[in-house]
Amino acid sequence: MPLYFGPSLGGRVRKSGIFTELLVPSGISIALILESLTWEVQSLKPDSIRQHLRPYSIVGKRQTTINHAFASAIAVVDEFDLAAINRSVRELGQNPDSDLSCVYCGKEAQTWDHVFALVEHGQYSGFGHTLGNLVPWCKQCNSQKGNQNWEHFLRNKQQDETSFRDRAQKLTTYITREMPPRLTNEDIRKLCPAEMEEMERAKNEVIDQMEKADTIAALIRKKTKNHLTRT
Ligand SMILES: [Zn+2]
Numbered sequence: 761m762p763l764y765f766g767p768s769l770g771g772r773v774r775k776s777g778i779f780t781e782l783l784v785p786s787g788i789s790i791a792l793i794l795e796s797l798t799w800e801v802q803s804l805k806p807d808s809i810r811q812h813l814r815p816y817s818i819v820g821k822r823q824t825t826i827n828h829a830f831a832s833a834i835a836v837v838d839e840f841d842l843a844a845i846n847r848s849v850r851e852l853g854q855n856p857d858s859d860l861s862c863v864y865c866g867k868e869a870q871t872w873d874h875v876f877a878l879v880e881h882g883q884y885s886g887f888g889h890t891l892g893n894l895v896p897w898c899k900q901c902n903s904q905k906g907n908q909n910w911e912h913f914l915r916n917k918q919q920d921e922t923s924f925r926d927r928a929q930k931l932t933t934y935i936t937r938e939m940p941p942r943l944t945n946e947d948i949r950k951l952c953p954a955e956m957e958e959m960e961r962a963k964n965e966v967i968d969q970m971e972k973a974d975t976i977a978a979l980i981r982k983k984t985k986n987h988l989t990r991t
Contacts (some may be wrong), residue, residue: 784969785813803831815981819970824879830963831878836940848891851934853926862898863931864917870895875910875935883945892939895931 785814838844846856856858859870876887887893905913911928918924949956 781864815978816978818973819967822970823967824965826963831884832889832958834884834959835878836890838888838890838940844891848934848938849929851937852895853930854896859991860896860903863895863927864901864914865898867898867900870899871897871902873897875901877907877930884948885947886942886944886947888940890938890940892935892937895934935945958965
């Protein structure tokens with residue numbers, strides 16, 4: 761059973777199950793291509809418990825999550841229109857009557873996600889939940905892309921020049937034809953100044969309340985700690 765063992769990243773070993781071949785007694789080779797089955801196994805060292813042995817923070821890294829939630833809420837949204845979706849899927853070079861494939865690697869797609877991020881420098885970027893910005897992804901590409909520009913990411917995924925050009929061309933067509941005009945955060949601020957100011961205030965209040973809760977939690981931990989002495 762051939763397995764790919766990727767590079768070890770900081771003590772983590774990534775293992776992907778991609779292809780399994782069974783040779784049955786009759787001599788017939790049965791190839792089971794398990795492209796959808798990708799799993800990760802991580803080695804665990806004792807000192808990695810360190811990250812759990814520290815006070816939990818409610819606000820923690822949630823500023824990013826909160827920025828994303830507030831940006832998502834004001835982002836432009838396309839209505840569901842099957843004819844338009846089928847047309848746009850064809851622009852991506854795919855058959856709308858079949859299962860979709862990941863626009864970056866070609867493997868079976870498992871989710872829809874945005875090509876352009878909704879948040880830029882902590883604010884709404886102007887890209888929304890629309891055709892032209894939502895594409896089919898496999899979970900692996902979805903977790904790998906991060907903040908990379910789509911073209912740069914595609915280049916890493918498609919080393920072969922012809923494959924890269926073909927996919928890049930289709931994505932460019934899709935983005936150009938289907939993406940609605942872009943209103944940035946600043947544009948929206950000009951159109952709805954009072955509402956945008958109130959949204960900013962609401963966001964800051966959410967963060968303030970989480971920080972306040974963190975302070976209260978620290979007091980609770982301090983007061984309860986003395987009652988937790990091991991015998
Ligand atoms: Zn992919």
